[in-house]
């Protein structure tokens with residue numbers, strides 16, 4: 001089994017459990033490939049999360065993020081080396097970083113970190129967790145702020161802002177794995193009423209509007225939003241990138257993993273169906289979580305022939321290559337004998 005995206009409580013405030021315990025669980029579950037992808041540090045106060053204010057001094061809080069990231073890289077290298085020499089470990093450990101596509105400054109920083117650590121960091125997961133500098137996956141209140149204040153209370157505009165920022169991240173970084181492609185849907189309230197022509201939120205219950213729950217395939221409902229998604233996917237395809245099926249959406253009560261079916265079908269059409277699988281674990285209990293549901297999604301809904309994964313075994317210089325396994329073989333993976 002494979003996961004291309006993970007975190008731990010050692011290095012980020014919203015994770016729990018030490019990295020060593022998470023890795024012990026990975027070995028116990030007999031993963032084929034497991035990728036460590038801690039968040040890159042953020043360097044401006046506006047992107048600090050509430051739980052990251054711990055030093056009573058913002059500069060120290062920001063410096064701590066960088067220090068922790070340095071420690072993460074050392075720790076990850078140690079884990080990888082141990083896994084390589086231990087004949088009883090089947091798992092291939094890959095070292096990555098989750099890019100924070102917050103803004104131009106952070107994209108430049110991401111590239112600097114990659115250059116400085118090119119001997120350690122093997123690939124990146126490219127993600128956007130903010131729209132117009134407001135977090136969109138932290139809580140419902142922040143998501144509403146991104147909608148109301150930065151996207152003019154227009155859902156269609158919020159989607160466009162998100163996919164335009166994602167495009168900027170994609171073109172600057174060219175991440176081999178694109179993280180939770182349609183994360184913008186996480187806190188979308190089903191009761192939100194919008195004008196289906198303009199996308200404007202209708203706040204007055206007497207002025208009509210349609211609840212989001214009654215709009216099928218909301219992410220691709222507006223043609224201009226769909227065009228941005230297709231543009232982004234075509235670009236990912238152009239450099240051989242992969243889109244992850246990320247099961248963290250399921251543990252956060254979405255009905256499907258990221259990306260939902262209407263976007264996933266576009267990945268099949270415009271990005272060569274190059275899906276990798278990720279648990280985006282932040283704790284021991286989240287390792288391989290909801291993978292049975294993901295398998296059903298892959299076989300019954302997406303009807304994929306192949307799942308892709310990253311490997312550093314095939315290139316002579318240990319560069320990462322993108323490999324694939326047929327779904328027929330995937331269902332025979334020893335992982336499924338675990339009760340997950």
Ligand SMILES: [Zn+2]
Pocket residue numbers: 098127129179180
């Ligand atoms: Zn993320």
Ligand SMILES: [Zn+2]
Pocket residue numbers: 005006007098280
């Ligand atoms: Zn993540």
